Amino acid sequence: MTTRRQFIKHTALASTLGISTSDLLASGTKPIPTAADDPIIGHNGYRYKVDKNWAKISVNTTPLFNCHEMVKDSRGRLIMLGDNTRNNILIFDKSGKLLDSWGTAYPGGHGLTLAHEGGDDVLFIVDCGWYQDRMGRWNKQAGQIVKTDLNGRILFTIGHPRTIGIYKDNEPFMPTETAIGPNDDIYVADGYGSDYIIQYNSKGEYIRHFGGHHNSNPEHNLQNAHGVAIDYRDRNNPTLLCTSREENCFKVFTLDGKFLRRIDLPGMYVCRPVIAGQSVYAGVCWSKDKAGNRNANSGFVTILDAENKVVSCPGGEAPVYKNGVLQSTLQAEVPVFQHGHDVCVDEDENLYVCQWNASYTPPVKLTRV
Secondary structure (H helix, E strand, C coil): CCCHHHHHHHHHHHHHHCCCHHHHHHCCCCCCCCCCCCCEEEECCEEEEEECCCCECCCCCCCCCCEEEEEECCCCCEEEEECCCCCCEEEECCCCEEEEEECCCCCCEEEEEEEEECCEEEEEEEECCEEECCCCCEEECCCEEEEECCCCCEEEEECCHHHHCCCCCCCCCCCCEEEECCCCCEEEECCCCCCEEEEECCCCCEEEEEECCCCCCHHHCCCCCCCEEEECCCCCCCEEEEEEHHHCEEEEECCCCCEEEEEECCCEEECCCEEECCEEEEEEEEEECCCCCEECCCCEEEEECCCCCEEECCCECCCCEECCEECCCCECCCCCCCCEEEEEECCCCCEEEEECCCCCCCCEEEEEC
8 A cells, every 4th residue: 555655755756757656656665766765886896976966066157068077186186177168177176166267268178188297287188179159059160189287378289180281181180089108199089080099299299190990900990089098007018098989999009009909898988098096987978778779868987997897887787798798788777877978086986977968067976985
């Protein structure tokens, strides 16, 4: 027998979930779970408590469009890049308090990398050229890479590779990410353009490019080269970890662009790899549904161990391997995220998840438990 209080609770829950009260009651006395009922997510020892109210900001003073990426500086501050030109850069402490904001010139603010130079932190900001105006309309312009100090002072820029003869006139350039190598070489991922990884020296002078679409061995190609990172887990043999998002995988290259292997992540449209300790973290912007189709608002986070095996998917289903092969991983039945775009890891192994196209929400903190 259902009491009046239970009926009211079930009716409210059914309304929230978009199903009928009779269907909910028919499922039994136990209500369908929501994220509020079980705020702990993740698997296999990588479990986290969700805090969607971590960022102490106001939509009136610090409006957001998309929270694209976040890095931690040497002072422990968390620096976020977004694409609202009222405040492209937001700087938080670990409690979520806003410490500073700046940046009005990056409408396509997308990629953010922190590097160390002469004892100082510097930022590499990537404007992909794909941006949303204040009317909500999407537009395109030339992409660029800008190196700044932590106060936003521009140190140098890297523009369209066509200007130095790398690209043909019909090859688009819409960069999404950078990574800084052990000798300070700069690797630019042209993830929304022609899918090359372009290598420059520390002064921004061209060295080589690789990836793209037209290699004789298709494994050397990249499809939506959304992210790139230097993998130092083998200190004697650092490699490049590159996203091929449309192929649901990371591809591993040498630092001079030779293909080594791929890491398949079936069902996951992953963004850039973030390496902390011996683990790799990534936002999953979309995942597939049970029919194998890409599904909107279906993101989560994925975590790989030192052997590049997926061990946890906070906000997603538990990873399943059969005969050593990872099966397609879907979003959890009770969604936590919409489109996971980036993950920042602090010294306590807490995560800060930035989202794209998530109703202007600030980063979500996942406290490891």
